[in-house]
Amino acid sequence: MAKAAESSGDPGTTSPRPLFAGLSDISISQDIPVEGEITIPMRSHIREFDSSTLNESVQNTIMRDLKAVGKKFMHVLYPRKSNTLLRDWDLWGPLILCVTLALMLQRSSVDSEKDGGPQFAEVFVIVWFGAVTITLNSKLLGGNISFFQSLCVLGYCILPLTVAMLVCRLVLLAEPGPINFMVRLFVVIVMFAWSIVASTAFLADSQPPNRKALAIYPVFLFYFVISWMILTFTPQ
Amino acid sequence: GLQLLSEFGDEATSAANPGATTIHIEGPSESPTHQPGLPRGSGGEEDDELLGNDDSDKTELLAGQKKSSPFWTFEYYQTFFDVDTYQVFDRIKGSVLPIPGKNFVRLYIRSNPDLYGPFWICATLVFAIAISGNLSNFLIHLGEKTYHYVPEFRKVSIAATIIYAYAWLVPLALWGFLMWRNSKVVNIVSYSFLETVCVYGYSLFIYIPTAVLWIIPQKAVRWILVVIALGISGSVLAMTFWPAVREDNRRIALATIVTIVLLHTLLSVGCLAYFFDAPEMDHLPAATVAPNQTVAAAK
Numbered sequence: 001m002a003k004a005a006e007s008s009g010d011p012g013t014t015s016p017r018p019l020f021a022g023l024s025d026i027s028i029s030q031d032i033p034v035e036g037e038i039t040i041p042m043r044s045h046i047r048e049f050d051s052s053t054l055n056e057s058v059q060n061t062i063m064r065d066l067k068a069v070g071k072k073f074m075h076v077l078y079p080r081k082s083n084t085l086l087r088d089w090d091l092w093g094p095l096i097l098c099v100t101l102a103l104m105l106q107r108s109s110v111d112s113e114k115d116g117g118p119q120f121a122e123v124f125v126i127v128w129f130g131a132v133t134i135t136l137n138s139k140l141l142g143g144n145i146s147f148f149q150s151l152c153v154l155g156y157c158i159l160p161l162t163v164a165m166l167v168c169r170l171v172l173l174a175e176p177g178p179i180n181f182m183v184r185l186f187v188v189i190v191m192f193a194w195s196i197v198a199s200t201a202f203l204a205d206s207q208p209p210n211r212k213a214l215a216i217y218p219v220f221l222f223y224f225v226i227s228w229m230i231l232t233f234t235p236q
Numbered sequence: 237g238l239q240l241l242s243e244f245g246d247e248a249t250s251a252a253n254p255g256a257t258t259i260h261i262e263g264p265s266e267s268p269t270h271q272p273g274l275p276r277g278s279g280g281e282e283d284d285e286l287l288g289n290d291d292s293d294k295t296e297l298l299a300g301q302k303k304s305s306p307f308w309t310f311e312y313y314q315t316f317f318d319v320d321t322y323q324v325f326d327r328i329k330g331s332v333l334p335i336p337g338k339n340f341v342r343l344y345i346r347s348n349p350d351l352y353g354p355f356w357i358c359a360t361l362v363f364a365i366a367i368s369g370n371l372s373n374f375l376i377h378l379g380e381k382t383y384h385y386v387p388e389f390r391k392v393s394i395a396a397t398i399i400y401a402y403a404w405l406v407p408l409a410l411w412g413f414l415m416w417r418n419s420k421v422v423n424i425v426s427y428s429f430l431e432t433v434c435v436y437g438y439s440l441f442i443y444i445p446t447a448v449l450w451i452i453p454q455k456a457v458r459w460i461l462v463v464i465a466l467g468i469s470g471s472v473l474a475m476t477f478w479p480a481v482r483e484d485n486r487r488i489a490l491a492t493i494v495t496i497v498l499l500h501t502l503l504s505v506g507c508l509a510y511f512f513d514a515p516e517m518d519h520l521p522a523a524t525v526a527p528n529q530t531v532a533a534a535k
Contacts, residue, residue, distance in 0.1 A: 118389040139310070140317035141352070210320040218356060225363055232370070232387040 069093045072152075076159045079198040086149050086202060094155020097162050098127045101226075104165045107235055118229050126229075130222045131155060138207065138215045145206035154219070157199040161223065164191035165230045172235055184231060192227040196220060316351040316430070324353055331438040331472050340438070340476045341431050349430035354437020358403050361440055364447040365399070366392040369511030372451045376513055391511060402503050403440060407432040410496065414480055417488070425479040435476050439469040443504065450512055458512070462504055470497045 069092050102123035118126070135150040143150075167187045171180060199219050207215045305311040330344040370388050377383035411429045418426055427435075446465040450458055474493050481489040 117387045122389065137317070137352070137356075140314050142314065142317075210322070213321045214319070214324060214352060218359075221356070221360060221363065228363075228367055229387075229389070232385075234385060234387075 065090075065092065069096070072156050073159055076156045076198050079201040086145070086153065089146075089149045089152035091148070091152060091155065094127075094131075094152065094158070097155060097158045098124060101127070101158065101162050101165055104162075104169055105229060105233055107233075117233065123229065126225065127155075127158065130225070134218045134222055137218050138203070141211050141215055142208055143203075143206045143211075143215060145203065150203065150206075153199060153202045154222070157195050157202075157223075158226065160191040160194040160198070161188075161226050161230060164188050164227070165233070168230060168233060169235075172233075188227050188231045192223055195223045199223075316349075318348065319350040319352055323348075324350070327353055327438050328441050331441050332468065334468065334472045334475065336471075336475075338475065339425075339479060340435055340472050341427060345431055345434055349428070349434040351430070351433070351437075354403060354433055354440075357437050357441050357444070358399050361444050361447065362392065362395045362399050364444050365395045365507055365511050368447050368451045372453055373513050375451065376453045395507075395511065398503075398507070399440070402499075403436055404433065406499055407436045410477070410492075413492070414477075417481065417484055421484045423480055423483045425482075427477075427480060435473065439472045439500075442469045443507075446504075447507075450508065458508060462508060466501055466504055470500050473497065473500060 068088070068090065072090075072093055102120045105118055105123050106120055107117055131151050131154040134154060135147055138145065138150060139147065164187050168184045171183050171187070174180060196219065200216055203219065204212055204216065327344045330340055334340065335343070366388075369391060373388070374385055377385075407429065411427070411432045414423075414426065414432075417423065442465045446461050449461055452458070473496050477496060478489075478493060481492050484492075
C-alpha cells in the first residue's frame, strides 16, 4: 500500500522528500489509502508471527497448544474476571471434555436397546447443540460476544461436570446404597454450581444489564440437564 | 371507522380493552415513520366492510415498520428477542395469574411478540416432564427388589417432539383458520402469527411447576393439579382468542374456543398418561384420553 501511495504521487519528487509529506498529499485527495496504511503494520506483524511458528519443531507447537488448553482449564477451575478465555478461543478443550464425558456416560451393556441411558451421540448432540443454541440466544438478545468465544466458554465450563462424572464412576465402584447416592448427589450439585459460577463470570459481562437473567437462564438449564445425565448414570 | 369503534366500545361483554384496540388501529397513521408512498388511503377506513382486512393490512404494515431489515440478516431475528427481563417476568406472571376479562396480547405483548419466552418455556417444559416423569417412576418402584432403575433418556426426545409440535403447529393452524375467517367475516381483533405463538408459548408456562409437582405419586393430587393448570392456561387462551372470533357466527366461534381448550386438555392429559406411570396399574388415564381424541378429530 505504501508503494501504491508513492506511485500515485508525482514521480519527480519521490526520492528526496520524507514519507509523511507524500502521505498528507494522498489523505487530502482520497482517504482510502490512509485507511490501508493503518492496517498494514498489524498484518505484517501477524505474518511475522506465523513465519516464526513455521520453523519451530512439532513438539513445541503441540506443547504450546496443550499449555493454552491447560491454562484455560485452570481459569475454569479458579474463575476470575479475566478475559483470557474470551480473547483467544479454541475448541480443543471443549472437544476433549465432551468426548471424555460421552465416553464415561457410555455403559458397558451390549444390548443398547434395553438400557435407557444417553448414547454417545446423544451426549455429543446435547452438548454441542445446547451450546450453539445458548450462544445464538445470547447473540439474539444483543450480547457483544463472538460466536466461537461463547462456544469456547460454554465448552470449557463443562470441566467441573466432567470431574464430577469421574468421581461418580469411582464412587459407583463401591457398594451401591443410599450413602453412595448421597455422595454422588453432593458431588454433582457442587460441580453444577461451580460450572454455573465459572460460566457466568465469563459470560455475564457481555450482556446488557437488563437482560443478564435472560441470557444466564439457558446456561443454567444446559448444565442442569448435563448434571442430571451424570447423576442418573448407572453402570451395567 | 369511528362509528364501528364506538359500537365496539359499548359492548358490555367486551373482553378486549377498547382503548387499547383503538390505539392499535389508529397507531400507524399517528406514527411519524409512516411511509407516504404506501397505498393506505382514507377510502379503506371509510369503508366499514373492509375494516377487517384493513386492520390486518395495518398490523402487517406495523410489523414491517418495526423490523426493517430483510429476513436473511441477523438483525431481523434479533427483533424477535427484543425483550428485557422484567417484560418476560410480566408476561409469565400474566399467564399464571390471568385477570378475568383481560386480553393477554393487548395487556402484555402489545405488538412486541417475542420468541424468547415460547422457546425457552418449551425447552424447560420438555426437560421438566422427562425428568420428573423419570423421578416419579423411580419413587413408585422404590423399595421393590426386582425393579432396575433406568434413566429413560429417550423420553426427552419424545417430549421435545410433542411439546414443540404443539407449540408451533397448533398456533399455525389457528392463525390460518383465523385468517380464513377474517376474509369472510369482519373481526376487529386479529392477531399475527407471532402473537399467536407467543400466547401459546406463555400459556404453557403453568405446566412447568405442574410437571414438577406431578412427581408426587398420588393420583388424586395429580388430577387436581391437571385441572388447576388447565383452568388457568385454558382461560388465558380462551380470553385471548374469544375477541378474535366474537364477531363470527356464534356456532363457529364457540367451536373454535372449545377446540382450543380441548387440544390443550389433550396435551396435558396425554403427557400425564404417557410420561407418568399410574401408581395403580389400572387404565384410567388411557380411558380418559380416548373420548377427547375422537372429539378433537371430529372438529
